[in-house]
Amino acid sequence: MPQTADAHGLREDIARCVHCGFCLQACPTYLQLGKETDSPRGRIALIEAMSSGRAAPGAPPLLGHLDLCLQCRACETACPSGVPFGRIMETARGNVMEGAAAPLAWRLRAAALRQVLPHRRRIAAAMALLRGYQRSPLRRVLRRTGVLGRLPRPLRAAEASLPVLPREPFAAPPQPPGLTRTVAMLRGCVMPHLYPRTHDATVRVLNRLGYRVVFPEQEVCCGALSLHAGDRQQARALARRNIDAFLEAEIEAIVVNSAGCGSTMKEYGALLHDDPAYRERAARFAAMTRDVLEFVVAETLPALGEVPVAVTYQDSCHLVHAQKVTQAPRALLRAIPGIELRELAAPDRCCGSAGLYSLVQPAMSARLLADKMDDVRATGANVVATANPGCMMQLEAGLRQRGIEARVVHVIELLDEAMQAAGGAAP
Amino acid sequence: MSEAVTAHRVDEFVAAISQPDAPAVFRDGLAAYAVDGLLPEVAVTVTHTDHVRLNLSEAQKHGLAVIPFGGGTHSGLGNVPTAYDIALSTVGLDRIIAHEPADMTVTVEAGVPLATLQAVLAHHGQFLPLDPPGGGGATVGGVLAANAQGALRHAFGTARDWLIGVKVVQADGTLVKSGGRVVKNVAGYDMGKLYVGSLGSLGVIVEATFKLAPLPAAVAAIGVTCPSPHAAAMLLFAAHDAGLALHAAELLSPAAGRAVLGDARWSALVRVAGRARAVERTLRELREIAGGLRATYDLRDPAQTARAWDDAFAPGALSLRVSVLPRSVAGAIEEMEAALGGAAALLSSTLGAGLIRARVRPESDAEAGMLVGAVRDIAQRHDGALVVEAAAPAVKRAIDVFGPARPDFAIMRRLKQALDPSRTLAPGRFAGGL
Amino acid sequence: MQSLERALGRERVISTPDELIAYEFDATIERGMPQAVVFPESTEQVAAAVRVAHRAGVPVIPRGAGTGLSGGAVAAAGGVVVALTRMKRVLKIDVVDRVAVVEPGVVNIDLSRAAAPYGLYYAPDPSSQRACTIGGNVAENAGGPHCLAMGTTTNHVLGLELVLADGEVIEVGGHSRDVAGYDLTGAFVGSEGTLAIATKIIVRLSRIPEATRTLLAIFDQIDDASGAVSAIIAAGMVPSALEMMDRNIIRAVEPVLRCGYPLDAEAVLLIEVDGLEEDTVEQAEAIDAICRRHGAREVRLAREAADRELLWAGRKSSISALGRLYPNYYVLDGVVPRTRLPDVLRQVYAVAGRYGLAVANVFHAGDGNLHPNLLFDEREPGVTAKVLDAGAEIMRLCVDAGGSITGEHGVGVEKRDFMAWLFSGDDLYAMSRLKTAFKAGEDFNPCKAFPTHAGCGEVTQAQVRRTAAAIGPDLYV
Known part of the structure; x- marks a missing residue:
């Protein structure tokens, strides 16, 4: 029974917390509000109370505190006892979702994700609509007439925060001949539409390092959004499909340039631990997954040309806290001639994006972004x-x-620029 | 209260404490216990804590006022007492109770002379870093009660920073303690802090435990004569900022320069102390800093300069202590020199602590009163405060030697009321007439 | 509760029972459920909250980050928790006079960070310094590894703005030590939140030393390590820090933080000297030699700042990392004269062994301040009682050795019944007079610091009181 296993696992995960409070100052929402109820230690206490029946599992104020968590996992980095907070929060949200008292908003969110995420064509269609809207006079009209102001907050937030989509989504480019080694790359759900240039750069860099890049046709969303929304069942279903899709190919590694996806993919082993049919392959899949920066930094870089810019680096939470990759991006940036790296005051503090967070919690997201x-x-x-x-x-x-x-760029784009500036094509 | 009534109570008190193995009571030689010109009716010398308890409980019972008396070196501090019947001399409490050198702590009775204690500690390469000027005959209890301090203040702070445990007899004769004998201890309120500098107004200190410091391997003294107090202050700030190995760092007025260094100019007097290499480096850097300021740098005999400074700043006819922020020292000391210069004043400032001492020889009480007023104005202009550490009784009567009451005086008054409701202990002596 | 909301605004009050669960505990095993938590953002709001509680006759419990290790921030008798976490501004850094003025919710390390550009720092460095607040540090007179040379919180606090139990706002002390009158600042520091709430704190800053050298000495025998500690102190050296960690601590910390503590060592000493470059070289050489003479199998000198930080990260995370070994720890805070260290340490292991409990020792060896951590899983029936009994015995060992029951964590809820081992009724009564002076009644952070009677309804307390009584008659040293 996965349910029981999760319940037992949750108790053991929670028991690791000695409530020393070392996590408090790592937590973006605690820093904003100063409340234990919005801190990792406090949330663990609330989750414990819900799971032990001391507090009603669906009590609205408690769910509000769970909802306000960014799941950035900065607390995991701060925790000397290694409390797996991300897993605790995912399990707790999962338990709420699977319980009778799941709030309507949570159910709707999960249902919406179920309708979209497994279907790359639906995403593409939606993106095409958006692309059309952004380039049409309609947007200007809506903005001018104030209709947008009457939209529900999440929609308004989305409308404002979405970048203008490029004309063409990402398409797998032809690979140069003569590449002897092969890696697979995750395209992701929205990345091909939002940031095709990042994908292009990633492929060029990998080619330059001697890798052919393949894109498994059957790829689906990694499942991160479902998992964070408490829909473990959906997350597992997506994971199984990706495992099937990627492990079919003859590849050395699965390269990901989205830290959030990479972090979930590296945890497939744990996610499918109770599924005998997939357990082993899930573990193998997880072991093969590499963030592109972590992958590239281990290679011998060719000569790099100058990129004369002043760069600051924002650690993506799911790279630094979930995957513990902090040095690779900095090492790459320092390797590029002309780049001056200027660290932020708190580079590993969440910017407020956190998956769907900026849509679901626009107020807190905006405070974090302002800082x-x-x-x-x-x-x-x-x-x-x-x-x-x-x-x-x-x-x-x-x-x-x-x-x-x-x-704003992905680090890999700067590396690509440096390679291009050095001249010479892929071997 | 009429004199006859008081005399009767004193007789009753003397009878009550005259038991076998009792404290000794004197009715002559009382001049040695004069406080601001007032003599007690009797003096009691004790050799045991129980004597102190008996003395105080009986004094309280008979409505008599007690002033605890150590070496008497700093008895000029405090307001003129409102009553003074019994001098309680603690010099007979003279045992060193425990000294485990490897623990770097010492427990002593209150009457142990500071000099005696230092000699014992020095034998083990240790010291208690308190060096009040004129404190040769001071007792440990007296140093605590007066919060007496000298040039070591620069590096070592004050008695509060070294006291780790204390036993006190309260006005009703109850023996109480706080702290303990270990260097780190947060059990119970830190009552010891309250007794330091309380002039015996909350209780009579009978035993104290201190943490200790190792004696430095090497010591040197440097005198640097400077064109102005500002130059001397710059030198001392620079040395402080460089983290040099200094035990003391004083800024001297020209008159003090003459008295201590034989050179009547503004100067800096620095005691360099530490391990040999640190001392060498410090001397080298001080010479460079002095050079940069066009000041004259001289190596001095450390023991001799320390003695000369001590002589110069032992409590005198009029001793003042001004406290300002370090940044204000140079300005304030220059103004004080101008205001006091005519009265043969010696000035010395522990710059890092923002402390300025003045020893003044006024020609009359009237002049003294005027000078105190002038210095208080200077202190207030610099957001600081003045404490009169010694002055003629007539001068003191016109002022509160601790200056105007502070916003937290209400708490202090309640504290005195709670611990000495009968006003048995040094009544009127402390700040605000407590 | 409505009057609290009226006084402070709804968003500054938590009073739903479900949410209050997050405020039931601090970093100890103590528990206590408050009726409300308030989040004032100014002195006036603190005063308003305190006045409401005062009028209602409800206990007030000041709280910083809740990282305390004696239950000081736990609402042991219910009441209103005043959380000062939103008052976190550094109001002033005076570089020339080396003074800072801060609000109580400023996190310890944030003050040092704010002062760093000027070459200054705030010296007391409790291991929780990344989370704990200056206000909490003041309440507990917090220490830390670097107190050995620099002193504890009390040596660095110059003045305070206080809100008294009846809401009166008053200032004590000032920008310098030399203010006339009783040293109320000194008496307040370490009063465990039982006298008043500090709403502004004036602290002294210290110069960042020119050079720092950090040594890790590795021992195969724990006695050798304690011997080396005594020898270093006896040689007249005052290192800036002198810390010991035993095998269990190493096992908890090393696998995660990889600080280079050897897993097969019985004990390591972490020793730091700072000051002038020449001086640190000389001291480090001398300490290296002493350690080797006392059986250190290896002494390492941290070369780079990053190595030094890593060595310290291990030390400062050590208690919090114990969750990797057992779900619960009970951390003790005994102090003994430094010469008694080897002897008492042996007895600590013996007591734990007798109770069949695992113990991990990490401590400020240089000051004789022991932190034995008894490790357990509170879900195991009866184990908590065993832990409390063993803890009491260890406390008693320290007292019998001439030491104290707490060096830096405070007495709090958990150790107040041991106070009678150190202090007579007269001593405690005299201390209680300080409450009168501050107008603090029994409702001001009740059940803390002093032995009290009914109303503190704690399971652990009844147990501890019985044990304390059983171990020995009251002792007046």
């Missing part, structure tokens, strides 16, 4: 680099709102 923009401005950098599409979107929205003259 982040203050920090960015203080560095005086003209490029903000990060490692996840959600972060890129959020940071772009922030810069736009504040009128800060800087562009």
